[in-house]
Amino acid sequence: MNADRPLIDTSTMQRVGGQLGTNPAGIFQDNNGRRYYVKTLESPAHARNEMIAAKLYHLAGAPTLTYVSTTAPDQIATEWIELDKKCIAHLNESERKKAQRWFGVHAWTANWDAAGYNGDNQGVVNGKVLTLDVGGALAFRAQGDPKGKAFGTRVDELDVLRTDEGNPHAVRLFSDMSPDEIEQAIMVVLRIADQQIHQVIIDSGGGDALAEKMIARKADMARR
Known part of the structure; x- marks a missing residue:
């Protein structure tokens, strides 16, 4: 930011x-x-x-x-920055592990496009792995259609991002994560205070309903 x-x-x-x-x-x-x-x-x-x-x-x-x-x-x-790599297929093993660290954030925000339609939503610059576009997160799909009830308080993305054959690049990136790695990725989200989530959403023009949904999604991840 x-x-x-x-x-x-x-x-x-x-x-x-x-x-x-x-x-x-x-x-x-x-x-x-x-x-x-x-x-x-x-x-x-x-x-x-x-x-x-x-x-x-x-x-x-x-x-x-x-x-x-x-x-x-x-x-x-x-x-605008010049990327060293701009495709999941080009990531080495260390870079793949860095990308997997943020799996919990992708799931929490319902970012179905975390990997990209062509594997082109993860890039590398100076050794840092970045998510290049978060337009597929929260209420809308990457191409703009509303998700509706598919964006609810259950974080099914913890499973779907690792198994959905219709999202092959996400499966390629996340399917081999161990239970311990998944738990660590979930903990990234659980460490965020509910009040911080609420404040960021309200300060950014969002409403109480979205804030409550994101706090509920965090709680669902804790139950998993």
Whole structure:
């Protein structure tokens, strides 16, 4: 997160690159040469959902790209960085273990797109493994459809992300985790205080209902 930086306005910036994912997007450069990857989403609700997810990842300590706020309410922006690796297939064993450390955060936030449709949602820069896009977390699927009742208070993702044949890259990344590794990944979430979860969601424009759901999902993970 970069909360202290002023809002960026892409209408005053130069577009220097095109979209990389499924959403309309581009690489934009400001007058100081700083570059950002900016997505235009279906609605302000979609953008707010992704920003809340990013802040929950940050709260848990899970590495992501650095999100910055925009003047347009339906946009999401991240600071542009050159990745050393940008596909799960290219991760070495040490990097795979680093990615698995955040399995509990992906499950908690219902990030079905944690691995990416093409295995392209985990990247490496300077030895750090990052989740590159959290748009598939919380209330919406990666391509924007609402999850509805599939995003409830049960964290079925603890099983689904490791077994769903329809999500082969997630299975490739998480299926060989040992029970102890899964427990350690769950503990990452359980260490977060309920009040912190509530505060981050409310401060990010979310409501009490989402805060209560995320606290309930954490409690469900504790029961597992």
